[in-house]
Each structure stands twice: as C-alpha cells, then as structure tokens.
Amino acid sequence: MAANNLQMFQYIKRDTRDFINIDPLQTAGLLTDAARDALLEWGDGYSVCDYCNGALDLVKKPPIQEFVHKALPEFLGTDAARVMNGARESKFAVMHTLASAAADKNNYVVMDAWAHYSSKVAAERAGLEIVQTEKPEKEIMPEDFQKAIEAGIEKYGKKPLLTLLTYPDGNYGNLADVKKIADISHEFEIPVLLNGAYAVGRMPVSAKEFGVDYIVGSGHKSMSACGPVGVLGVNGEEAAEQLFRKSAYNKVKEVELLGCTSRGAPIMTLMASFPEVVKRTQPENWEKEVENARLFIKRLEDEAPDKFKLFGQNPHNHDLMFFEAPGFFNISEKAKRGRYFLYDELKERKIHGIKVGLTKNFKISTYGLGAEKTNFVADSFIDILKKYDEI
Amino acid sequence: MAANNLQMFQYIKRDTRDFINIDPLQTAGLLTDAARDALLEWGDGYSVCDYCNGALDLVKKPPIQEFVHKALPEFLGTDAARVMNGARESKFAVMHTLASAAADKNNYVVMDAWAHYSSKVAAERAGLEIVQTEKPEKEIMPEDFQKAIEAGIEKYGKKPLLTLLTYPDGNYGNLADVKKIADISHEFEIPVLLNGAYAVGRMPVSAKEFGVDYIVGSGHKSMSACGPVGVLGVNGEEAAEQLFRKSAYNKVKEVELLGCTSRGAPIMTLMASFPEVVKRTQPENWEKEVENARLFIKRLEDEAPDKFKLFGQNPHNHDLMFFEAPGFFNISEKAKRGRYFLYDELKERKIHGIKVGLTKNFKISTYGLGAEKTNFVADSFIDILKKYDEI
Numbered sequence: 001m002a003a004n005n006l007q008m009f010q011y012i013k014r015d016t017r018d019f020i021n022i023d024p025l026q027t028a029g030l031l032t033d034a035a036r037d038a039l040l041e042w043g044d045g046y047s048v049c050d051y052c053n054g055a056l057d058l059v060k061k062p063p064i065q066e067f068v069h070k071a072l073p074e075f076l077g078t079d080a081a082r083v084m085n086g087a088r089e090s091k092f093a094v095m096h097t098l099a100s101a102a103a104d105k106n107n108y109v110v111m112d113a114w115a116h117y118s119s120k121v122a123a124e125r126a127g128l129e130i131v132q133t134e135k136p137e138k139e140i141m142p143e144d145f146q147k148a149i150e151a152g153i154e155k156y157g158k159k160p161l162l163t164l165l166t167y168p169d170g171n172y173g174n175l176a177d178v179k180k181i182a183d184i185s186h187e188f189e190i191p192v193l194l195n196g197a198y199a200v201g202r203m204p205v206s207a208k209e210f211g212v213d214y215i216v217g218s219g220h221k222s223m224s225a226c227g228p229v230g231v232l233g234v235n236g237e238e239a240a241e242q243l244f245r246k247s248a249y250n251k252v253k254e255v256e257l258l259g260c261t262s263r264g265a266p267i268m269t270l271m272a273s274f275p276e277v278v279k280r281t282q283p284e285n286w287e288k289e290v291e292n293a294r295l296f297i298k299r300l301e302d303e304a305p306d307k308f309k310l311f312g313q314n315p316h317n318h319d320l321m322f323f324e325a326p327g328f329f330n331i332s333e334k335a336k337r338g339r340y341f342l343y344d345e346l347k348e349r350k351i352h353g354i355k356v357g358l359t360k361n362f363k364i365s366t367y368g369l370g371a372e373k374t375n376f377v378a379d380s381f382i383d384i385l386k387k388y389d390e391i
Numbered sequence: 392m393a394a395n396n397l398q399m400f401q402y403i404k405r406d407t408r409d410f411i412n413i414d415p416l417q418t419a420g421l422l423t424d425a426a427r428d429a430l431l432e433w434g435d436g437y438s439v440c441d442y443c444n445g446a447l448d449l450v451k452k453p454p455i456q457e458f459v460h461k462a463l464p465e466f467l468g469t470d471a472a473r474v475m476n477g478a479r480e481s482k483f484a485v486m487h488t489l490a491s492a493a494a495d496k497n498n499y500v501v502m503d504a505w506a507h508y509s510s511k512v513a514a515e516r517a518g519l520e521i522v523q524t525e526k527p528e529k530e531i532m533p534e535d536f537q538k539a540i541e542a543g544i545e546k547y548g549k550k551p552l553l554t555l556l557t558y559p560d561g562n563y564g565n566l567a568d569v570k571k572i573a574d575i576s577h578e579f580e581i582p583v584l585l586n587g588a589y590a591v592g593r594m595p596v597s598a599k600e601f602g603v604d605y606i607v608g609s610g611h612k613s614m615s616a617c618g619p620v621g622v623l624g625v626n627g628e629e630a631a632e633q634l635f636r637k638s639a640y641n642k643v644k645e646v647e648l649l650g651c652t653s654r655g656a657p658i659m660t661l662m663a664s665f666p667e668v669v670k671r672t673q674p675e676n677w678e679k680e681v682e683n684a685r686l687f688i689k690r691l692e693d694e695a696p697d698k699f700k701l702f703g704q705n706p707h708n709h710d711l712m713f714f715e716a717p718g719f720f721n722i723s724e725k726a727k728r729g730r731y732f733l734y735d736e737l738k739e740r741k742i743h744g745i746k747v748g749l750t751k752n753f754k755i756s757t758y759g760l761g762a763e764k765t766n767f768v769a770d771s772f773i774d775i776l777k778k779y780d781e782i
Contacts, residue, residue, distance in 0.1 A: 005462075006462065006665060006666035006669060007666060008454050008457065009454065009458060009462070009662035009663060009665050009666060010425040010428075010429075010662075010663045010666060011425060011428055011429075011663070012429070012432070012433075012453045012454075012659070012662075012663075013432065014432050014433055014438060014441070014453075016441050017432065017435075021441075023440075023441065025436070025437045025440055026435070026436060026437055026438075026440070026441070028436075029435055029436020029437050030435050030436065031434050031435050031436070034401040034402060035434075036431070036434060037401075037402055038401075038402075038403070039430055039431065039434045039656070040427070040430065040431065041403070041404065041405050041408065042403075042405060043422050043426075043427060043430045043617045043656075043660070044408075044417070044420055044421050044422050044617070045416070045417060045419075045420020045421065045422075045610075045611035045612060045615070045616065045617070045618055046416045046417055046420050046611050046612060046618055047405060047417075049414075049416055049417070050405070050407050050412075050414065050417070050743060050744075053746075062403045062405075063399050063400065063403075066399065067400060071396075071397065071400070085476045085480070085619060086649075088649040088650065088651075089476070089649065092649060096516070100518065117638070117640060117641045117644060117650060118644075118649055118650050118651075120638070120640040120641070121638045121640065121641065121644055121646055121649050121650050122649060124638055124639060124640060124646055125487070125646050125647065125649060127491065130640075219436075220436035220437050220654075220655055221436060221437060224436070225436065226434045226435070226436070226617075226655050226656045227436055227437055227653075227654060227655035227656075227657075228476060228619070228652070228653055228654060228655065228657070247508070247511070247512045247515055248515060249508060249511040249512065249515065249521075250508045250511070250512065253508060253509075253512055255512055255515055255516050256516065258477075258479045258480065258483060258509055258512050258513060258516060259479065259508060259509050259512050260479075260509075261619070262618075262619055263611075263618060263619060264611055264617050264618035264619065264657075265430070265434075265617045265618075265656065266617075266618075266619070266655075266657070268403070269434070271400035271401075271403075272400060272401045272402070272403075274397060274400050275397035275398060275400060275401060278397060352441060353441075355444075
C-alpha cells in the first residue's frame with residue numbers, strides 16, 4: 001500500500017461543519033460543549049474499560065452504572081435500560097430475542113406503513129416477516145393497526161410477535177396516537193415497541209405513560225452524542241430478564257449485547273449531553289421547538305402560497321417536516337445547473353441538509369435552530385424563489 | 392430528574408489518561424494525532440451521513456468507499472471488507488449468516504480453548520453450540536483442532552459450520568500455526584474465521600496468506616480508533632455475497648449490517664489512524680515490538696529470577712504477555728493494603744493496566760511503549776519487589 005495514497009484518509013475537513021444543517025438526521029445530533037469535552041478526554045479506544053470489572057453497565061467510575069440503571073430508565077419511563085450501538089441494533093435485539101424464544105418459526109411483526117427501513121432490516125435479520133399498516137392519506141390511525149393485526153392473524157394463523165410504531169415517522173414527522181395503538185396491541189396480548197429515534201432526546205416521551213413495552217432511541221440522531229450509540233428501555237420484569245438474559249458461558253455478560261456495547265467516546269458523550277437533553281425535552285422547551293417549526297411553515301405558506309405544501313399533520317407537532325415544493329421544481333426545469341441549483345443556492349448561504357438534486361420533495365428539520373436561524377432559512381427559501389422569478 | 396444530580400455525567404476526567412497504560416486492551420487503541428483531529432472534526436452525531444446516498448460504504452467524500460473497498464481489503468488480505476461496530480459484532484455477523492443459511496438447526500462452531508468470551512457469546516446469540524479444543528499445557532497445536540473437529544462430528548453427526556481461531560489468544564499472547572489449522576479445517580470443508588482482535592493493526596496479517604475465509608479485527612483495541620468499531624474481511628465471492636447479502640426491502644442495505652454500521656467519529660478515526668497502522672504493522676516495525684516485549688521478559692527473568700514466570704510461548708512472539716508473579720503475591724499477603732498494594736504502587740508511578748487487586752497472575756502489554764517506557768515499567772516491578780524485601 002503506497003504511503004502517499006493513504007494520506008487521503010487523514011485531516012479531512014468537514015466543510016458543512018459551520019453550516020446551518022437542516023437535515024433531520026443532524027439537527028439533534030450536534031454535540032454539546034460537555035460532549036465535545038468528553039470526546040477528547042475519552043476518545044482513546046476502550047477508554048472506559050480502565051475501571052471495568054467485567055460488566056460495562058456496572059462501571060462505577062465513570063458513573064455508567066448510575067446512568068444506565070437510574071438516570072436512563074427514569075428518562076425513558078422504563079423498568080430497565082441499556083446503552084446500545086444504535087436504535088437499529090436495539091430493535092434487532094428485541095426482535096431477535098422474541099424470535100429466538102418463539103416455539104415455532106414463521107413469525108412476523110406488525111409495523112406502521114412508514115416504518116424506517118432499519119426496522120424492516122432488523123426484522124429480516126431476525127428471520128421475521130412483516131405486515132405493515134396500509135399507507136394512509138395523511139396519518140396513521142389506531143384502527144390501521146387493528147386492521148393490520150387482524151390481517152396478520154388471518155394470514156399466519158397466529159398473532160405477531162411484536163407491534164412496532166415509529167414515533168414520529170421519519171418521513172413526515174407525524175405523531176400517531178401511541179396510547180391507543182398500544183391499547184389495541186395489548187388487547188391481542190402483543191408487546192409494543194416504540195421506535196423513538198426522532199423522539200427520545202428531542203421531546204418528552206415516557207414508555208410507561210404511553211403504555212409501551214419497549215422503547216428505542218438514537219444517541220447520534222437525537223441525543224447529541226457521537227455515534228454509533230443508542231438506548232433501549234424495557235418495561236416488565238419478565239421482558240427485561242428475557243431481553244437482557246445472561247450468557248451460559250459468562251455469568252455477567254448479556255447475550256443480546258454480545259457482552260458489551262458502547263464503551264468509548266460514544267457512551268461518554270451520550271452521558272455528557274444528557275443533562276442538556278433532559279432539559280431540552282421538558283414540555284415547555286419542546287413546545288418552543290414545535291412553535292418554531294410552525295413559524296417556519298407559516299412563513300412559507302404566507303409568503304409563497306402554493307409554492308410549498310406541508311405533508312402530514314398540520315398544524316404540525318414535530319420539528320421534522322416534509323414539503324412538496326413546486327416552486328423549486330419549476331426552477332430546476334429551467335436553471336442552468338438543473339436540479340442541482342437548490343443545493344448550490346443553499347450552499348452559498350451556508351445551509352446544508354437537503355440532499356443534492358432534490359427540489360420537488362424534501363424533508364427538513366428546524367430542531368435547535370432558534371427563531372433567528374429558522375427565519376434565515378425561510379428568508380433563503382423565499383429569496384431563491386424571488387431570484388428565479390417564481391414569486 | 393434533579394438537574395444538579397445530572398452534572399455528575401459531565402466533565403469527567405480520566406485520571407489514567409497521562410499514565411503509561413500496560414493493559415493489553417488499551418496499548419494499541421490510543422488515538423494517533425490524526426485520529427484526534429478526526430474526532431473533533433467529525434464528532435457530531437451522524438456527521439459522515441451529510442454526503443451519503445444510501446450506502447455508507449459507498450460514501451465518496453469523505454473517502455469511505457476508497458477505504459472500505461480498496462485499502463481495507465488490501466490490508467486484511469481479503470476479497471471484500473466492511474467496517475463494523477466491533478470484532479464481536481463481526482463474529483456474530485458471520486455466525487448468524489452461516490446459522491441462518493443452514494438447512495437444519497442444532498449446529499455448532501469449533502473454537503480454540505482460549506477463545507475470547509465474545510466469540511462464545513456470538514455463537515450463543517446465533518443459536519450455535521460450541522466445541523472447544525482441549526486446554527493445552529502451553530500452546531494450541533493444529534492437531535488439537537483436528538481432534539476437536541472429529542469430536543464435534545462424532546457428537547453432532549455433522550461437521551461444524553465454522554472453525555474459529557483466536558490469533559493471538561487474549562490470555563497468553565500465543566500465536567498458533569494458523570496456516571496448518573486452516574488447512575486441517577479446509578480438509579473437512581469447514582470455513583475458518585480468524586479472530587485477530589489483538590493482531591489486525593498490531594502485526595502483519597493477511598487472510599489470504601494464512602488461507603482463512605473470514606478475518607475480524609478491532610478498531611478500538613488494535614487500530615488506534617475511537618470505539619466501538621471493528622473490521623470484517625471475507626475471501627471468496629460466494630461467501631462475500633452471502634455475508635453481505637442485500638435486504639429484500641431495500642436494495643442497497645446489507646442485512647447483517649442492519650443497513651449501516653459505524654458512521655461518525657469511530658470510522659473517521661479508524662481511517663485517520665490507518666496510515667500509521669499500516670506503517671506499524673510492517674514486519675520490521677512489528678519485530679521491534681516483539682523485541683521490546685522480549686527485552687521486558689528478559690529483564691524480569693534476569694533481575695528477579697523465580698519472581699516472574701511467563702506463561703505460553705517463550706521466546707515470546709507478541710506484545711501481550713501473561714505472568715505468574717509469586718513475588719507480588721507474597722507481598723500481598725503481608726502488605727497493609729493486602730492485594731491492593733500493587734495497584735497503589737503502580738499508580739504512584741503513573742502506571743495503569745493491571746486490574747485492581749491482581750497480584751498473582753496478570754496480563755500486560757508493552758505495545759507502542761518503546762524501550763524507555765518499557766524499561767521504566769520493568770524498573771518499577773523490580774523496585775517494588777526490592778521495597779518489600781522480596782529480592
């Protein structure tokens with residue numbers, strides 16, 4: 001391997017680092033100052049293992065035990081919790097546990113129509129088939145789950161191992177009626193998993209209040225942590241024991257966690273950002289984020305009527321928004337750089353987060369932007385339409 | 392949750408950070424300067440996803456595609472490779488793939504007697520039983536594998552799905568004859584997985600030269616990367632296609648990887664340290680590490696005969712060493728702080744890495760210490776024996 005070629009892997013600048021990033025993946029993953037400190041202090045390989053006696057979640061110094069066994073379950077509203085390598089790894093752990101414990105093969109999971117691809121891949125990896133709710137006009141209703149469960153029972157001759165709800169879904173930022181969906185599922189005696197990758201760490205959520213059995217969250221997506229890292233909570237002693245069952249070969253190691261999960265900077269950044277995350281998910285702070293998203297929507301609707309159409313719930317209840325933008329699409333058909341014009345225009349304004357080449361439909365998020373930056377993004381959208389004579 | 396309690400999770404100092412760390416887990420996981428730069432630049436959540444078009448391993452900027460599809464397979468000596476969440480996750484991916492593809496249940500894996508617990512837990516999670524080679528007096532011989540495979544066939548009435556060799560084992564730092572073991576396994580038409588968590592990134596290894604089918608390495612343990620991160624290589628087109636099979640739900644996402652694995656600072660630090668890792672694994676540089684370990688052993692053997700006994704191969708061929716230390720054990724029986732004396736004495740000398748309370752047996756590593764620090768550790772061991780009148 002030629003040494004000079006290898007230099008390409010070093011000292012790479014991230015040119016979007018100082019941009020306003022409106023990619024929903026990124027807005028709530030920005031590190032806090034405390035997390036940035038943790039990153040440098042704990043960056044080395046296996047740093048947190050210096051004081052480990054065999055079980056990661058029981059490390060007292062740094063206070064991982066206090067975090068995993070006290071702070072995190074309280075935050076998630078669960079009886080037990082663990083730090084995992086991500087939300088998807090958490091979903092797989094739950095599905096794999098249930099699939100492994102099932103008496104027979106040929107099992108399945110019921111999911112909402114807008115389930116994230118990683119929920120489907122987790123089921124697929126666990127050898128489970130999938131029944132999804134029908135694609136709704138606007139939002140997923142509890143009765144859609146009722147129908148999907150009944151359709152599953154009809155098809156497979158047995159109930160599903162799990163019901164999974166994406167809250168909010170990652171396309172439209174819609175918040176379904178989780179309590180009712182959990183109730184319906186429980187009437188069939190099916191456990192419920194809430195995929196809160198865009199909720200946990202952004203907004204108030206409590207698995208107990210919602211009545212769900214499992215909840216997963218994403219550290220890198222919504223808890224201002226350096227990824228990959230996620231959280232997994234479970235309610236019910238029996239379910240917790242099953243999910244976190246110990247190895248037959250090593251009495252302190254948990255099988256679904258392969259012994260240990262996140263044990264370097266990711267868990268330390270997750271912990272370091274946690275006080276800020278707890279604060280920002282207080283109802284009064286989350287309301288400000290919702291207001292901010294609504295302000296953005298209102299500005300576009302007022303100042304460029306017919307040029308932007310919000311999909312999904314309106315008034316909107318989350319920072320993740322999906323727009324149809326016929327104005328931008330029109331421009332793309334005549335602009336010199338075609339469908340790349342929007343990316344270029346936004347880049348010039350130091351805004352990043354709409355995928356290169358998208359103009360007709362895109363999702364964005366205003367999480368953590370505050371009024372000033374949110375208005376700047378709205379101004380930019382309007383200005384671009386004006387520049388190309390669309391309004 | 393009381394806000395003042397949450398402060399405990401922030402600004403935690405790592406008091407061992409400036410110590411000489413002789414824990415084998417830590418010596419080759421220390422970040423390089425380039426990795427430290429990458430950590431800060433790419434620390435935010437999902438940072439590398441800013442330019443992703445759906446497949447992490449195909450991201451061109453930063454040059455992840457170049458790393459995953461060119462540099463890494465060349466480095467590992469494999470036809471294909473991926474970046475994973477760790478070595479254990481890689482082992483599970485291989486075992487789970489083979490178990491899922493097997494026509495029947497009730498399958499097993501053959502492993503060396505010193506296999507890491509995570510290899511066993513990976514098999515357990517994949518629903519596979521384990522047949523281990525017999526515990527040898529000193530080192531694992533190819534015929535031990537021959538016997539274990541034959542015993543497995545006798546017990547299960549069929550060959551194992553996989554042979555796994557730990558290279559070196561994590562207890563004694565012994566290097567088994569991998570080529571012969573691979574040959575024996577292949578005679579039975581059983582694929583071979585090399586667990587190189589303490590090899591890949593420390594010493595020259597090539598899956599092709601060894602004749603193994605799968606190889607796994609640990610980024611945080613041996614490649615100077617911020618964990619959790621690991622590497623997985625595979626030889627043979629068919630095996631690669633099976634292992635990296637695509638989802639039925641999403642044509643670019645790989646099932647065993649749950650779509651995407653490491654995608655923030657861990658992969659960027661792995662890449663940033665890679666040029667240094669390639670350099671340090673050149674034969675002439677690895678020889679220096681072996682010489683250094685031998686120097687350490689010789690000093691203890693010469694200056695405190697009968698007080699230290701090296702287990703395993705001697706002359707030793709790896710930086711990971713396991714000692715029986717009757718001198719330290721004697722002291723522990725009379726010292727004020729009992730078996731904690733050694734930890735205290737080393738801490739005073741700013742040396743970390745022997746688990747609190749251990750005196751009679753322990754493993755250490757001199758990787759990357761160089762002659763000066765290695766001599767300082769040897770001096771310290773001798774001084775402590777002298778201080779307590781053991782020599």
